Amino acid sequence: xxxxxxxxxxxxxxxxxxxxxxxxxxxxxxxxxxxxxxxxxxxxxxxxxxxxxxxxxxxxxxxxxxxxxxxxxxxxxxxxxxxxxxxxxxxxxxxxxxxxxxxxxxxxxxxxxxxxxxxxxxxxxxxxxxxxxxxxxxxxxxxxxxxxxxxxxxxxxxxxxxxxxxxxxxxxxxxxxxxxxxxxxxxxxxxxxxxxxxxxxxxxxxxxxxxxxxxxxxxxxxxxxxxxxxxxxxxxxxxxxxxxxxxxxxxxxxxxxxxxxxxxxxxxxxxxxxxxxxxxxx
Ligand SMILES: Nc1ncnc2c1ncn2[C@@H]1O[C@H](COP(=O)(O)OP(=O)(O)OP(=O)(O)O)[C@@H](O)[C@H]1O
Ligand SMILES: O=P(O)(O)OC[C@H]1O[C@H](OP(=O)(O)OP(=O)(O)O)[C@H](O)[C@@H]1O
Ligand SMILES: [Mg+2]
Numbered sequence: 001x002x003x004x005x006x007x008x009x010x011x012x013x014x015x016x017x018x019x020x021x022x023x024x025x026x027x028x029x030x031x032x033x034x035x036x037x038x039x040x041x042x043x044x045x046x047x048x049x050x051x052x053x054x055x056x057x058x059x060x061x062x063x064x065x066x067x068x069x070x071x072x073x074x075x076x077x078x079x080x081x082x083x084x085x086x087x088x089x090x091x092x093x094x095x096x097x098x099x100x101x102x103x104x105x106x107x108x109x110x111x112x113x114x115x116x117x118x119x120x121x122x123x124x125x126x127x128x129x130x131x132x133x134x135x136x137x138x139x140x141x142x143x144x145x146x147x148x149x150x151x152x153x154x155x156x157x158x159x160x161x162x163x164x165x166x167x168x169x170x171x172x173x174x175x176x177x178x179x180x181x182x183x184x185x186x187x188x189x190x191x192x193x194x195x196x197x198x199x200x201x202x203x204x205x206x207x208x209x210x211x212x213x214x215x216x217x218x219x220x221x222x223x224x225x226x227x228x229x230x231x232x233x234x235x236x237x238x239x240x241x242x243x244x245x246x247x248x249x250x251x252x253x254x255x256x257x258x259x260x261x262x263x264x265x266x267x268x269x270x271x272x273x274x275x276x277x278x279x280x281x282x
Contacts, residue, residue: 001042001043001044001063001064001191001193001194001197002043002044002045002046002061002062002063002064003019003024003043003044003045003046003062003063003064003065003066003197004045004046004047004048004053004056004057004061004062004064004065004066004067005019005045005046005047005048005053005065005066005067006047006048006049006050006053006066006067007047007048007049008049009049009050010089011050011066011067011068011088011089011180014088014089014180015066015180018066018086018088018201018204019038019045019201021204021278021279022197022200022201022203022204022279023039023200023279024038024039024040024043024197024200025038025039026038026045027039033047034046034047035047042193043193043197046061046062048061048062050067050068050071051067051071051074051075053065053066053067053071054067054071054072054075054077054080054183055075055077057077057080057183057184057185058075058077058079058080058185060185063184063185063188063191063194064083064182064183064184064185064188064194064197065080065182065183065184066086066180066181066182067180067181068089068091068178068179068180068181069082069176069177069178069179069180069181070091070093070118070121070157070176070178072181072183073120073121073176074118074119074120074121075120076120079185079186079187080183080184080185080186081183081184081185081186081189082181082182082183083181083182083183083184083189083194083198084181084182084198084201084202084205085179085180085181086179086180086181086182086201086205087179087180087205087208088179088180089178089179089180090159090177090178090179091157091158091159091177091178091179092157092158092159092174092175092176092177092178093118093121093155093156093157093174093175093176093177093178094155094156094157094158094164094171094172094173094174094175095109095114095125095153095154095155095171095172095173095174095175096143096153096154096155096156096158096164096169096170096171096172097146097152097153097154097169097170097172098146098147098168098169098170099168099169099170100168101146101152103152103153103172104172105172105173106126106129106131106172106173107129107131109126109131109133109152109153110131110132110133111132111133111134112133112134112152112153113133113134113135113136113150113151113152113153114126114133114134114135114136114151114152114153114154114155115135115136115137115138115142115145115146115150115151115153115154115155116135116136116137116138116142116154116155116156117137117138117139117140117142117156118155118156118175119135119137121155121175121176122135122155122175123135125155125175125176133152133153136150136151138150142154142155142156143156143163143164143166143167143169144167146167146169147167153172154169155175157178158171182197182198182201184198199281200279203279203280203281204278204279206279206280206281206282207277207278207279207280209253209254209255210251210252210253210254210277210280211251211252211253211254211257211274211275211276211277212249212250212251212252212274212275212276212277213229213248213249213250213251213252213257213260213261213264213272213273213274214247214248214249214271214272214273214275215247215248215264215269215270215271215272215273216240216242216245216246216247216248216269216270216271217245217246217247217248217264217267217268217269217270218244218245218268219244219245219246220244221267221268221269222237222246222248224267224268225248225264225267225269228260228263228264228267229248229250229252229260229264234250235248235249235250236248236249236250248269251277251280257274261274
């Protein structure tokens with residue numbers, strides 16, 4: 001089974017880190033290499049440009065891919081199925097125009113020029129509005145084009161908004177929201193290995209923002225302890241050597257830990273241990 005992942009750019013590191021946390025870390029993945037092994041002998045990683053990954057998956061060069069939703073949409077491939085929203089690489093594709101210009105709404109661009117690295121998505125967007133600008137494809141530094149009279153507006157990625165601000169461009173409309181997705185070719189989406197990869201990655205997402213709590217409590221206060229712990233499906237209660245004492249384990253939302261620990265102490269808990277969770281398979 002082959003997973004296509006971004007070979008460089010801002011998605012490269014977080015993608016490899018996620019695979020690592022999911023237990024399918026890349027081994028001997030030296031820079032500029034096309035393929036790398038993972039700790040699972042049946043899984044190979046293929047490094048590709050973020051924009052090429054949907055095509056690689058659709059064509060069979062890889063079975064599953066990890067890249068931005070914007071790239072999946074731009075590639076226009078339709079025989080891939082999204083398996084997971086991996087919740088990073090969050091950004092928006094927006095229509096933006098010079099702040100001091102006269103483009104106030106998308107309709108103002110009829111017959112005008114829009115520069116973008118995303119011509120397919122941009123054309124679909126304007127078609128949906130019944131507006132017909134000329135679309136000029138560029139391969140980078142899109143924000144410059146309105147200032148050199150190449151375009152009246154752009155469709156480009158924004159997250160913090162810094163790049164638009166620096167280039168004195170204002171958002172006219174949102175075209176789409178994006179984040180990184182795991183997707184598979186339709187004909188392999190139900191293969192056991194693909195399912196295993198999906199489960200492994202989901203387990204990392206499910207563990208994020210959660211903590212594992214372990215503590216000892218007097219047996220006769222167990223009901224109070226259970227009331228305090230908003231654990232997933234209730235806590236696990238274990239016997240310990242000390243008579244009259246039980247050990248309690250529970251998964252707790254990170255933001256609830258502070259209050260839970262204080263409340264647990266109030267109901268007689270001791271030896272409270274809070275740990276990170278790497279993966280959580282439900
Ligand atoms: N500012 C940003 N904030 C969040 N996510 C972003 C941002 N810019 C890009 N992305 C996401 O990362 C993907 C890849 O962008 P990146 O800039 O890493 O690669 P690229 O510019 O396509 O690569 P290359 O250097 O090969 O041209 C985008 O398609 C988008 O999904
Ligand atoms: O809203 P912001 O936080 O400013 O982010 C937006 C910028 O981020 C991306 O560029 P990137 O940094 O990936 O550089 P690139 O043009 O080399 O791809 C994107 O193309 C925008 O230019
Ligand atoms: Mg970029």
